[in-house]
Amino acid sequence: MGADVETAVSALLRGELVILPTETVYGLACDAGNPLAVARVFEAKGRPQFNPLIAHVTGVEAALAIAELDARARALAEAFWPGPLTLVGPIRDRNAVCDLARAGLDTVAVRAPDHPLAQAVLAGFGRPLAAPSANRSGRPSPTTFADAVEETGPSAAAALDGGPCRVGLESTVVGTVDGELVLLRPGAVTREAIEQVAGRLTVGLGEGHR
Numbered sequence: 001m002g003a004d005v006e007t008a009v010s011a012l013l014r015g016e017l018v019i020l021p022t023e024t025v026y027g028l029a030c031d032a033g034n035p036l037a038v039a040r041v042f043e044a045k046g047r048p049q050f051n052p053l054i055a056h057v058t059g060v061e062a063a064l065a066i067a068e069l070d071a072r073a074r075a076l077a078e079a080f081w082p083g084p085l086t087l088v089g090p091i092r093d094r095n096a097v098c099d100l101a102r103a104g105l106d107t108v109a110v111r112a113p114d115h116p117l118a119q120a121v122l123a124g125f126g127r128p129l130a131a132p133s134a135n136r137s138g139r140p141s142p143t144t145f146a147d148a149v150e151e152t153g154p155s156a157a158a159a160l161d162g163g164p165c166r167v168g169l170e171s172t173v174v175g176t177v178d179g180e181l182v183l184l185r186p187g188a189v190t191r192e193a194i195e196q197v198a199g200r201l202t203v204g205l206g207e208g209h210r
Contacts, residue, residue, distance in 0.1 A: 002145060002161030005117065009124040011157040017041060019134050019148045020121060021162025022056075022113040024084045024170050024188060025141040026148035027131030028156065029056070029121070032097045038130055039100060044155035046137045052103040054086050054171070055096075055110050055128040058119060063110040066093045066128055072181055072198040076174065079197045082114035084167050084188035088175030101130045111171055117162045133170065143168040177204060 003011075008018045012030065015037040020029040028044060030037035032055045042049050057063050060077045068090040069077065077087060091097065091108040102108055110128070113119065122129060133141035134148040134156075142148035143165040153159060172187035174194060182204035183191055195201050 003158035005120045005124055005160070008121050008158045008160055012037075012121070012125050012129070014157070015040075016157035017044060017152075017155055018121070019145075019152065019156045019159035020118055020129070020131055021145070021160055021165065022115045022118045022131070023166045024113070025143050025165055025168070026134040026145065026162075027056070027118075027129075028134040028148075028152050029129045029131035031125075032056075032101050032128040032130040033095055035098045035100045038098055040155065041130060041132065042100075044152050045132065045135070047132065048137075049100065050103050052105055052109060053101045053130040053132050054173075055101065055108055056113055056118065056122060056131050057110055057128050058122045059112045062122075062128070063087070063112065064092075066091065066096045067108045067110050068092050070176060073174070073176065076194060076198050077112075080189055080193075081112040082119065083112070084114070084169070084171040085194075086111040086171045086173040086185075086187075088173060088184060096128050097130070107175070109173065109175075115162055115166075117160050121160070141170060174201070175204075177202075 173185035
């Protein structure tokens with residue numbers, strides 16, 4: 001039986017970790033601005049610290065508070081958020097997403113998840129959440145509550161049961177490199193759908209925001 005939203009928010013405020021459902025996969029969430037909490041996520045997953053984390057927010061306004069998004073990125077956010085698209089832009093608020101969460105980069109990856117429990121926790125917490133997939137590194141990303149708990153449950157202070165993930169595929173990651181819109185990681189939102197909104201998309205090598 002999963003915890004409730006209030007319990008999850010309280011745990012996050014204490015700097016603890018929470019298993020959080022999204023429409024893509026289950027995430028292992030923490031306060032993105034708390035370096036100690038972020039370090040616990042890396043430890044729980046066995047994840048290399050040079051691999052940046054996605055900051056989850058409620059929507060476009062919250063994203064713009066922490067990231068600089070150009071007109072094309074904003075158009076994509078308006079078209080696909082909440083939903084399985086992550087946008088990478090220059091960091092605006094370094095306190096909201098700490099250096100460790102960004103792997104020392106001057107950019108930040110942001111997305112607004114399309115799951116009522118994730119949105120409720122984000123609204124209750126009031127700050128960005130770093131929430132990579134709730135699996136140990138190198139293993140499949142969990143799309144059910146049971147699999148998420150089996151993978152990283154011992155490291156979480158609370159776990160929210162949101163049922164099977166509706167999309168079940170990680171978010172598409174898009175950023176701007178040298179003025180060009182670049183596909184950094186393929187995912188649930190197709191290249192064709194992105195190009196219909198924002199124009200030509202170059203395929204590039206991303207930093208593995210998982």
